Amino acid sequence: MAFPTALRHPSAAGQMKLLGKCLTTTVAGLLRIMLGFYFRRVELFHAERVPSNGPVLFASNHPGSVTDAFIIGTSVPRQVHFVATVQLFRFAPLAWLLKQCGIIPINRLKDDPRAMRSVAATFEACFEVLEDGGAVGIFPEGVSYDDSQLKTIKTGAARMALELEQRHGGKLGLRITPVGLTYSAKERYRSEVLVHFDEPIEVAKFLEGYDARRKECITELSGEIEGRLQSLIVHLPRLEHARVVEAVKRLYLDRLKLGNVILKEPLTPRAEDLVLSQAIANAAEWMERTFPERFNAFARKLHDYERRRARLKLPDETSERLSEKRNLLAYVLSRSLLAVLGAPIAVYGWVHRLLPVALVRWVATRFTNPGARKAQTPHASMLVGVFAFGGCYALYVWLVYRWFGWPFSLWYVLSLPIAGLISYYYTHEMLRLCDALRTAVILFRVPFARKRLLSLRSELLAEIEEARKEYRRSVHFTETA
Incomplete structure (x- = not known):
């Protein structure tokens, strides 16, 4: 049986495309193995929200540098072409491998003062993938960081999405899927990570009057992306507020798991931690806004407890x-x-x-x-x-x-x-x-130190329980009003 010429003599472009697909599959398999060794658990929350077809732009927070791309790329059932700094392409063999795996280089202003000249080329490379019904991954914050708080996002993701959708008259069907990454302790071996997907954002809905009010449309879509990302993680922009919430979590999270009425459905462990941590953060914010003097007094007592516990070098679970x-x-x-x-x-x-x-x-x-x-x-x-x-x-x-x-x-x-x-x-x-x-x-x-630490702990737990009841009554009243 004779094979068609195209099959007997595949073009160089076809061979390179096949090679790239094989490399991508191989690299994805190796990454899954490495992630499985390093992390004890990688949990997916609402993975059913990921579009199975059509052009998709994944927009994620960026707390884990390159690992973020590894995790997202191996968590969705389709190839994701990530945008990565041109710094990774300086080493020729690595640059070749990254390009074969579909990674798109971008020249940031911090990498090269003339970067703006190449941003258009990066956008065009992303447009080509999306117009072909593919998926692109981008980190709108632009930089990675050690803490878990979302930084102010750049407008690049919104500009890219709106520009492409405008080219197609709002008919392309481009969607942005926000992704929230939460690490338990990313620098530690055998830690855990939660990948939280939100409902896709329909880009065409933000196109109204784009030609006349381009800047406003970009700002609106960027604000929507930022708000969605904040809702997918525990976002605590103020340092003092974050310290209080983290200390309350150490004291109260396990008790909250035992008798909580917040969760409406069974969740995986990391997803449960996220939902309950968000509830603690919301309650702390409400308490600070409603009873500022009481909140400040509680924060001082909590700081005293943490200081005494640190002096004795005791983790809270042993306290x-x-x-x-x-x-x-x-x-x-x-x-x-x-x-x-x-x-x-x-x-x-x-x-x-x-x-x-x-x-x-x-x-x-x-x-x-x-x-x-x-x-x-x-x-x-x-x-x-x-x-x-x-x-x-x-x-x-x-x-x-x-x-x-x-x-x-x-x-x-x-x-x-x-x-x-x-x-x-x-x-x-x-x-x-x-x-x-x-x-x-x-x-x-050291019986005196033990007695004082236990006394402070009991007082704090009693105050947390009382504040929790007041917050629940307030939320219930607001919902029924």
Whole structure:
């Protein structure tokens, strides 16, 4: 059977397109594996809101640098062409790989004072993808950062979307899907991340009078994107307000989970944390606005409690054990037994992890920006970890094979990842045991400090519970008015 000429002799463009698709699939698979190793859990919230077809512009907050693109790109069932700084394209092999995977370079003003000359080219590259029914990912804040607060977004996403929709007379059907990323502790191995999708924004609805009031339309759409992104995360722009909310979460979030009436449907753990944290933030804002003097007095007492707890070096979960002598002693004894039994395997894992972990930490410290170190640590650790752990473990296996042969080295290979995970969790549990031991010392040797800390904690919890009831009554009254 004869094949058509086009199939027997595919064009160079077709070959490159096929190569790019294969590379994209391969890279996506590798990224999923790396994310699975680094993060304990990546949760998707309202993933059903992601359009399955048609042109889509994903607009996300940017708390995790390159990792944000990794997570979004592997969380949606379609290829996303991200816009990335031209700085990533300075190294020729990496530039080639990024282009094959559909990454679109942009020359920011901070990268090059002449950047405005190339922004139009970036827009055109995005337009080409969207006009073909594809998806583009963009981070409207423009920069990544260490804290979890949304920064003022730039107008680039709105300008791009409105310009393209205007070209097609409002008939293209372009939608913007806001994405909120919330990390539990992005700089820590085996932490968690929540990917929260919002309902798509129909760009055509913001086109009315675009020719005459272009600036106003861009401002309106940018405001809509910013408001949507704020609703997808816990947005606390004021530092003092953020400190109060974080402290209340440490004190009260677990209790709120046990008896809350906020959630109307079962949620995954990180989604539940987000919804309840937003409720705490809203209640704190209402309290500060309605009873400012009472809120300030509560904030001072909370600060006193946090200061005393920090002086004793106690995590809040161990503070609650100060009043539970029997449970605390049982916990210390059980974990001490675990420490003795698990020590041999943990030491075996530590010995093998020592060199690659040291390499990863050195790179994460040496080659990340001090102002955004937490944001850049995940992708630096993942990318370097592949080579550090892969190279070191390959060297270990080769040495064992040279000395003992295949049968023994095969069992050795199987033991490495298991012992590595056991050593990590062993270390985590031993740190918790140290906290419990410190609590036990305070319990028996510093009774005054224990009594004062417990008293402050009880007062704070009582005030939080009372404020919660008042806030619920206020919300109920507003809804029925």
